[in-house]
Amino acid sequence: EAQVTQNPRYLITVTGKKLTVTCSQNMNHEYMSWYRQDPGLGLRQIYYSMNVEVTDKGDVPEGYKVSRKEKRNFPLILESPSPNQTSLYFCASNLGDEQFFGPGTRLTVL
Amino acid sequence: KQEVTQIPAALSVPEGENLVLNCSFTDSAIYNLQWFRQDPGKGLTSLLLIQSSQREQTSGRLNASLDKSSGRSTLYIAASQPGDSATYLCAAPSGTYKYIFGTGTRLKVLA
Numbered sequence: 001e002a003q004v005t006q007n008p009r010y011l012i013t014v015t016g017k018k019l020t021v022t023c024s025q026n027m028n029h030e031y032m033s034w035y036r037q038d039p040g041l042g043l044r045q046i047y048y049s050m051n052v053e054v055t056d057k058g059d060v061p062e063g064y065k066v067s068r069k070e071k072r073n074f075p076l077i078l079e080s081p082s083p084n085q086t087s088l089y090f091c092a093s094n095l096g097d098e099q100f101f102g103p104g105t106r107l108t109v110l
Numbered sequence: 111k112q113e114v115t116q117i118p119a120a121l122s123v124p125e126g127e128n129l130v131l132n133c134s135f136t137d138s139a140i141y142n143l144q145w146f147r148q149d150p151g152k153g154l155t156s157l158l159l160i161q162s163s164q165r166e167q168t169s170g171r172l173n174a175s176l177d178k179s180s181g182r183s184t185l186y187i188a189a190s191q192p193g194d195s196a197t198y199l200c201a202a203p204s205g206t207y208k209y210i211f212g213t214g215t216r217l218k219v220l221a
Contacts, residue, residue: 033209
């Protein structure tokens with residue numbers, strides 16, 4: 001089944017403890033991206049990747065890192081999480097112009 | 111910079127009614143626009159993708175239109191059902207690789 005998977009789905013952590021949210025797609029898509037969704041602000045793009053080893057900043061990249069070592073995986077790294085990074089995170093990959101989203105990761109930073 | 115607005119923010123309609131959801135964008139130099147559905151606590155499901163060369167796309171009871179000159183897209187839902195209750199989001203490209211989302215219209219269809 002064609003899908004975008006994210007892990008973990010839920011995570012509660014404390015300020016400053018490094019974490020990684022994984023994203024994987026099995027559709028051989030070149031383009032992948034990360035979003036965060038916050039009430040009243042909608043979805044905002046954090047980072048995107050056009051292909052392996054090619055990444056760029058979206059609108060809200062501060063406090064986040066990404067890597068794209070393989071086409072199928074696009075992990076989101078929070079080196080030192082802070083409470084303002086508490087949010088619902090989505091990974092997406094594109095088939096042409098059409099975006100397909102993962103199920104989301106709800107992150108709480110205490 | 112692209113800005114995307116969706117009005118109204120929330121809408122309640124009785125079952126069976128036809129309805130229109132609106133999406134406005136500021137940069138008309140877009141090459142496509144995509145509509146999504148999001149159920150509470152869930153991910154986004156792609157509904158329709160309209161390329162700039164198209165004016166409409168249809169899928170079942172859903173019809174999306176795109177008018178680049180006026181900076182508007184509409185999502186028409188025919189014969190609404192309680193199962194259509196969800197938040198509907200539109201997304202427009204900003205440049206080549208970035209996407210900007212509207213904040214969505216929360217739809218409730220009453221049985």
